[in-house]
Amino acid sequence: MSVLAYKYKVYKQNDNHVRRLEKYLRTASQIYNHALDVRRRYYHLFHKTLDLYRLQSHMAKVRKSRHEWKIINSQSVQQICERIDEGYVKFFKRENKRPPQFRGARKYKSVTMKSSGYTFNGNELIINALKLRLKFHMSRPIDGKVQQVCVKRDAQGDFWIIVSVRKENAPSRVKPKTGKTAGFDFGLIHFLTDSEGRKFNSPLPLFNQLKEYRKLCRAISRKKKGSNGYRKARIVKAKLDRRIANLRREYHWQLANELTSLYDVLCFETLNMNEMKKMWGRKISDLSFYAFMKIVEHKCAVTGKLLVRINQWEATSKTCSSCGHKVTSMPLKFRKWTCPCCGIVHDRDVNAAVNILRVGTSTLGRGTVIPAPQVGSADARIPFL
Numbered sequence: 001m002s003v004l005a006y007k008y009k010v011y012k013q014n015d016n017h018v019r020r021l022e023k024y025l026r027t028a029s030q031i032y033n034h035a036l037d038v039r040r041r042y043y044h045l046f047h048k049t050l051d052l053y054r055l056q057s058h059m060a061k062v063r064k065s066r067h068e069w070k071i072i073n074s075q076s077v078q079q080i081c082e083r084i085d086e087g088y089v090k091f092f093k094r095e096n097k098r099p100p101q102f103r104g105a106r107k108y109k110s111v112t113m114k115s116s117g118y119t120f121n122g123n124e125l126i127i128n129a130l131k132l133r134l135k136f137h138m139s140r141p142i143d144g145k146v147q148q149v150c151v152k153r154d155a156q157g158d159f160w161i162i163v164s165v166r167k168e169n170a171p172s173r174v175k176p177k178t179g180k181t182a183g184f185d186f187g188l189i190h191f192l193t194d195s196e197g198r199k200f201n202s203p204l205p206l207f208n209q210l211k212e213y214r215k216l217c218r219a220i221s222r223k224k225k226g227s228n229g230y231r232k233a234r235i236v237k238a239k240l241d242r243r244i245a246n247l248r249r250e251y252h253w254q255l256a257n258e259l260t261s262l263y264d265v266l267c268f269e270t271l272n273m274n275e276m277k278k279m280w281g282r283k284i285s286d287l288s289f290y291a292f293m294k295i296v297e298h299k300c301a302v303t304g305k306l307l308v309r310i311n312q313w314e315a316t317s318k319t320c321s322s323c324g325h326k327v328t329s330m331p332l333k334f335r336k337w338t339c340p341c342c343g344i345v346h347d348r349d350v351n352a353a354v355n356i357l358r359v360g361t362s363t364l365g366r367g368t369v370i371p372a373p374q375v376g377s378a379d380a381r382i383p384f385l
């Protein structure tokens, strides 16, 4: 059994359809804001959290009394409440910095329908309550039992549908074993270096289009906020944003695919993203190590390979990988160095990767491996959404 998500682009819609879709999302945002307000007020009055089920049943009652809310399916209303609840759970776990905030119609981007409220007819999705037929580009067949459908608007104003399906007897995607193990070191000059000395370079999509990116940002800031020109300039920038994100994601998936084909056990270091962002800023965001790790996790889980993450405090770049001598400091500008103990000349990144491999395989023996999350578990969210 596996859960997959397919994303399809909705064809360009006429103005009437777009207006109806906008209204659909606007109504969902009103419901969201109302539910959030209820939850907040409840806390202020009783100093207790309003639990999800009571919030859902309250919202179901309110929906019945409001005619204009009927276009949002009752299960979608439940799902909106779940989003708020999830937002608080993540906030309490410190995964999110802020609790859920009120969101205006423009910032509210998607509605999720669970088991009802929609019908598929070939490459058409019919939203029953709106009586709206959305034709979409069926880039691949919907293969499996549909679990939920999400209608989404992106920054460019295009609509997408995301279909989650459950496949009972999906063909195994486990890759043949190669018997090889490797350590990987992330870097700013080379995206990834493996312990065999291979170097992988990121296409750096943002860095390479920085000039254009800046130009478009300036164009937006010159416009009057809320004006027609402002809206248009934002759409132009959103186009570039999408291109950059697509390039980056494509590279990440291809690299993850290559690595899982080459190796059975992959050892990575755990990175402290916030600290790195403070030091290196945009470059880190452009490389997106974190997003890449999510993809590697997913890929390892489906291909039956093992992912090992080693402690971030392990001194991987300061230790000589052949004799174990530890130098006191290793500034980033040293790309190559000679071990004062055994005299071997090291490439900085390869040395670190070899150390990561050594530490990774030693944890393997002690049985403290952090396995990649299993497909279908809550942690194994499909990373491209």
Ligand SMILES: [Zn+2]
Pocket: 320, 321, 322, 323, 324, 325, 339, 340, 341, 342, 343, 344
């Ligand atoms: Zn040495």
